[in-house]
Amino acid sequence: MQVGGGRKAYDDINITPMLDLAYVLLVIFILMATASVQGIKVDLPKASSAKSLVQPKTIALTVNDQGQVFMDAFPVTLPDLETRLRNAKASNPDVPIVLKGDTTTQYGKVMEVLDLCRRLDLSKVGLVTGKPGA
Secondary structure, three states, X not given: OOOOOOOOOOOOOOOHHHHHHHHHHHHHHHHHHHHOOOOOOOOOOEOOOOOOOOOOOOEEEEEOOOOOEEEOOEEEOHHHHHHHHHHHHHHOOOOOEEEXXXXXXXXXXXXXXXXXXXXXXXXXXXXXXXXXXX
């Protein structure tokens, strides 16, 4: 008579759960890498030297090729932008702003946004450019 019911020792390793975990982690890393890209895609003009103004609470303003203005990737009108910038200045008087303008956008629209920043006495305004050859 055999004790244990005739079962043999379990000597194979089941790697299916480990592969499932690896695939899930791969998908999470891919999603996080693509989600970290922020803002509106514009064709930036090139400059040979540029100083970075990126700080944790930087406001990104974008003027696309149709002349639409975006604040942190959300479309805004100029009066709405003025209200939002006033609120941002009230919470942080030295709030840094970066302005991205498409190379084909009208110069006047970018100047309207810069003039609004000047009227609100926002002094930390930088223009975003691309690197030459990029």
